[in-house]
Amino acid sequence: MQYGLQLFTMLSSYDCIIYDLLRIIINPSIFLLYSATGPHTIVDGKEVVNFASAKYLGLIGNEKIIDSCISSLEKYGVGSCGPRGFYGTIDVHLDCESKIAKFLGTPDSILYSYGISTIFSVIPAFCKKEDIIVADEGVDCLVKCLGQSGQQEWSHGTSIGGVRQRQPMYPLDNLVLT
Numbered sequence: 504m505q506y507g508l509q510l511f512t513m514l515s516s517y518d519c520i521i522y523d524l525l526r527i528i529i530n531p532s533i534f535l536l537y538s539a540t541g542p543h544t545i546v547d548g549k550e551v552v553n554f555a556s557a558k559y560l561g562l563i564g565n566e567k568i569i570d571s572c573i574s575s576l577e578k579y580g581v582g583s584c585g586p587r588g589f590y591g592t593i594d595v596h597l598d599c600e601s602k603i604a605k606f607l608g609t610p611d612s613i614l615y616s617y618g619i620s621t622i623f624s625v626i627p628a629f630c631k632k633e634d635i636i637v638a639d640e641g642v643d644c645l646v647k648c649l650g651q652s653g654q655q656e657w658s659h660g661t662s663i664g665g666v667r668q669r670q671p672m673y674p675l676d677n678l679v680l681t
Contacts, residue, residue, distance in 0.1 A: 542560070544553040562568055579593055596614065604612040615624065 541556070542553060543550050544556075545551075575595075579595075600612045600614045603614060604610065613625070
């Protein structure tokens with residue numbers, strides 16, 4: 504019996520009616536999963552890639568990765584993924600930044616361990632009140648919230664020419680593209 508069906512058989516008929524109402528009337532994107540978490544899962548009878556799990560790359564449980572993680576923890580400790588201001592700079596951090604900069608063709612790069620730390624650190628650190636942030640409409644919602652907080656002028660989905668027409672006194676070096 505499939506995992507989801509085992510759970511589903513434990514529900515009363517009343518619960519099934521509630522599920523159907525939630526799905527059909529309130530939120531049609533509610534799905535019942537019929538398989539355990541993994542790189543793929545069964546949703547409404549179809550096998551799909553499970554992007555809601557870190558397992559979609561199939562790396563969880565990989566012995567080589569587990570061994571590498573253990574040796575990294577033994578060498579650097581558990582705080583090594585944090586920002587430099589808290590835990591200091593380590594050799595692999597600098598090496599990774601150097602490789603990213605080389606790949607991008609830039610003189611240097613800054614690496615953050617988590618996306619949200621980038622949002623709340625990079626934008627406030629590098630953007631002054633008079634800067635204009637031009638970002639794609641699909642940019643993360645937290646970036647939008649920070650940009651719309653009033654600290655910087657915010658213009659998503661706008662061409663550089665449109666920004667130039669609205670604010671001709673701003674030099675282009677005040678322009679931050681995301």
